[in-house]
Amino acid sequence: MSTTAKRRRRETYQWREAVAGYLFILPWLIGLAVFTVLSMGWSLRLSFQHYDLATATGTSAGLDNYRQLVGNPRVATALGNTFTYALMAVPVDICFALLLAMLLSHQRRFTGPFRVIYYLPKMTPPVATAAVFLLLLNGQYGAINRFLGWFGVDGPTWLVDPHWVKVSIVIMTLWAVGGTTVILLAALQNVPRELYESAQVDGANGLAQFLRITVPMISPTLFFLVITNTIGALQVFDQAYLLFYRDGNAAAPDAALFYGVYLYQQAFQQFNFGLAAAMSWLLFAILMVITAVQLKLGNRFVHYEGGNR
C-alpha cells in the first residue's frame, strides 16, 4: 500500500471517529443551543422589554428595567436581605460542619452510624423540613423555644420578629449541614497522619496543630465550600417561599424578602418578565464578581499540594 493511500485511510478513520464523537455529544449540543444559548439571548432581550404574556409580545423598554433595579426599593431590600443571610449562613454552616467533621474524624468506633444520622436531614425534602420547622420555630408553642426555656432563655418569635427571620432559615440550613460535613470529613481523612505525629514530637498543642496543619491542608476544600455555599445562599428560595410567601393571604415580613423570592414573584405572579430578566442578569453579574474575588483571594490563602496552581 502506498503512503498516500495509508494516509487517506487514516484520515477517513479520523473523520468517522470525529463524526461519531459529535453524534455522541449531540444531545448536549442541542440542549446547549436551546436551553442555554437561545435562552440567554432571549433573557437578555427580555430585560430590555416590557413583555405582555397574553399576546406573547414585547415592546422595547430601553433601560427601564435596569433603572428599576436601582429605583425600586424592594430590589434593594431583597438584595440587602440576601447578602445578610449569606454572610451569616456561609461561615456559620461551614464552621459547624467543620466541628462535626473533626469530631467524627477523631472518633474510632460507631463512625458509620453517626455519619448516617448526620446526613439524614440532607436527604429530607425542603418542603418537609419547612413544614416541621414552621412548627418547631413557633414563638409560642415551638419546641425550640421550649428547649431554650429550660435554660431560662426567652426565645424570640422566630418567624415574625424581623431580627430573627433570617436566623430561622440559618437554623434550618444548620440542621441539613450533613452534605458539607461529609465533604469536610473526606478532606480531613486525606490529611497524612505523619504530619500530626511529627508535630506532636515537636510539642505542638492541639490548637497549633489545627491552625498549622489541619486548616492549611484542607484549605482547598474549605475554599471550594465557601464558593459553592455562597452561590447557593445567594439563590435561596424554597425555605423562604415556603415559610413566608406560600400563603398569599398571610402577611410576610419584609425581612424574609429574598432576591430569589422577589424574582419569582415578579416573573410568575406579576408576569413582569422584563424586570425579572434584568434581576436575573444582575444576580449573574454579582455571582461572577463574588466568585472572581473569592478566586483571587483564594490563590493567596489556599495551600495546594505541590505548589499553587
Next chain:
Amino acid sequence: MSGPGLSPWSALGRRSAGVVRLVLLLAFAAMFLYPFAWLLSASLKPRGQVFDNRIPPRTWVFGNYVEVFHQLPLLAWVFNSVLIAVLAATLVTLSSSAVAFGFAYFRFPGRKVLFGLLLATMMLPGAVTLIPNYLIWKWLGWLGTNVPLWGGTLFGSAFYIFLMRQFFLGVSRDLFEAARVDGCSYFGLFWRIALPLAKPSAIIVWLFEFQASWNNFQGPLIYLNFGDPSSYTVPLGISYAMTMYSPTAGGHGDYQYVMVASLLVTLPMLVIFAFAQRHFIEGIAAGGVKG
C-alpha cells in the same frame, strides 16, 4: 500514638477528651434526629394536639394515615412524583453517559473548547435561564404538564457529564481498541462496554437526579401550579395543603395531614439512603474534594 513515655495525666486527658467527644457526638445526633421523631409523632396526633411537642403522642390516631388519602389527592401526587423522578433520573443518566463517553473516547476538532464550555455552563445560575425556559415550554404547549420537569434531562446535565467523563477517562483505551478490531460498532463500545463498566458512577448519577427531582419544589411550583391539585407532585401538594389548612386561608388547622404527607415524602429518601448511603457519601465527598 500512646507511647510509654507519656505521663498518666495526658493519658487521663486523652480519655476524658474521648468521653467529651462521644457526649457531643450523641448530643448532635439527638439534635439531628429530634425533628424526625417530632414529625412521626405529630403525624399520629389528633388535630388539637399536633403542636404539643409530645413524643410519643398522648392520643394515638393511626386513622390519620387512612384519612389523609380522603382529605388530599395524595395518591395522585405520589404517582406524579415517582413518574417524574424515575423518568428524569433514567433519562439524565443515559444522556449524560453518552455525552461523557463522546468527550472521553472520541477525538474530534473542537473537543477541548466544547468541554470548557460545558464546565462554564455549570457556573450559570439557574435564574438567568428560568424565564426564557418557561417561555420555551409555554411555546411548545407543555405548561401544566410534567414534561418541563423531565424533558430537559434528555440533553444531559453538565455536572453529571463531568462526573461520568472522569470515570471513562480511567478506562484503558486498549480495551476499546480491541473491541473495535473485533468489529464492535461505536455505539456498541458505549452500550456494551463503557456503560456496564461505569455502573457505580451511573448509580451515583441516577440517585443524585432522583433525589433532586423528588425534592424539587420550584419546578413544580412554576410548571404545575395551574389550579388542578391532582397534577401536583408531593412537595407542591404539601405546600398547597399547608395553605389550605391554615386558618388565614379558612382552614381548621388540620396539620396532622400535612405531617403525614411530609413523612411520606421523606420516607422514600431515607429508605433509598439506607440502601445506597455508600454511593451518596462517596459521590458527594468525591465531588467536593476534587472540586
